[in-house]
Amino acid sequence: MALRINDSEYYAIDAHSHLGRRKTPLGHGVASFLGDDLVRNLDEAGLDCAVAFPLGASYTDYSEANQIMAEEMAKHPKRIISFCRINPNFGPQASADALEHCLGNLKLKGIKLHPEIEFFDPNEAELMEPIYAAARRYHVPIIFHTGMSSKASPGVIAELAAKYKDVPVILGHMGVSEYVKLAVAVARQNENIFLETSVVGWMPLLLEAFRGVGTSKILFGSDHPYNPLSMEVEKISRHVTRAAKLNQEDLKKVFSANFLSLLKWEQRV
Numbered sequence: 712m713a714l715r716i717n718d719s720e721y722y723a724i725d726a727h728s729h730l731g732r733r734k735t736p737l738g739h740g741v742a743s744f745l746g747d748d749l750v751r752n753l754d755e756a757g758l759d760c761a762v763a764f765p766l767g768a769s770y771t772d773y774s775e776a777n778q779i780m781a782e783e784m785a786k787h788p789k790r791i792i793s794f795c796r797i798n799p800n801f802g803p804q805a806s807a808d809a810l811e812h813c814l815g816n817l818k819l820k821g822i823k824l825h826p827e828i829e830f831f832d833p834n835e836a837e838l839m840e841p842i843y844a845a846a847r848r849y850h851v852p853i854i855f856h857t858g859m860s861s862k863a864s865p866g867v868i869a870e871l872a873a874k875y876k877d878v879p880v881i882l883g884h885m886g887v888s889e890y891v892k893l894a895v896a897v898a899r900q901n902e903n904i905f906l907e908t909s910v911v912g913w914m915p916l917l918l919e920a921f922r923g924v925g926t927s928k929i930l931f932g933s934d935h936p937y938n939p940l941s942m943e944v945e946k947i948s949r950h951v952t953r954a955a956k957l958n959q960e961d962l963k964k965v966f967s968a969n970f971l972s973l974l975k976w977e978q979r980v
């Protein structure tokens with residue numbers, strides 16, 4: 712499997728996708744989407760691997776969903792990198808216990824947080840510090856949903872992220888629209904903050920991000936299955952590549968190298 716762009720092939724990782732089962736289908740008709748479905752779609756899109764976390768479901772602690780993430784990664788170890796999803800509203804001790812289980816026992820590779828669906832403030836130290844502490848201890852990145860809500864503003868997230876410089880923080884969707892400029896600003900100010908490309912769709916904003924922070928701090932992501940993989944791939948591989956004049960080195964970074972470097976962030980010089 713490899714992604715072909717302008718006659719070159721790239722090992723390609725999607726840094727943002729979802730797996731799981733829900734009782735009710737989402738707006739897109741998706742109620743069950745598991746590893747076999749994801750791998751089939753990765754094959755169709757020419758991607759090697761996807762970072763996946765549970766589908767959103769308010770009012771749950773994601774314990775069942777996180778177990779499924781571990782099982783699906785075990786079935787497809789070369790194709791799926793599973794993150795756990797944590798709902799901080801269950802309290803600091805519950806978050807610490809859940810993360811000990813997910814990162815220590817289940818060996819999940821990162822943490823997904825959604826301040827809007829789970830409805831919490833990402834700068835609320837009491838709820839958030841156990842999560843950053845676990846990420847630090849297990850050397851894993853945290854990916855936040857950003858945009859569409861003031862709770863998910865990159866500026867609010869950066870307040871605590873700036874205090875945990877040894878924890879890589881990915882701003883999923885790079886703020887979507889109204890928060891893209893702020894996402895670019897906090898990524899420029901903080902070595903540990905990275906931007907992920909899914910959902911944001913207005914070319915001037917995408918170009919502002921690529922020019923503003925550079926390709927060393929941008930990760931390709933799709934938000935599949937909410938968004939079709941090919942749509943999100945082509946946005947970057949065809950349109951941004953041409954408009955921002957990305958070269959082979961840039962594409963290698965955006966489609967895999969940047970994400971892989973986050974998994975060994977503590978080894979950086």
Ligand SMILES: [Zn+2]
Binds near residue numbers: 727934
């Ligand atoms: Zn998502």
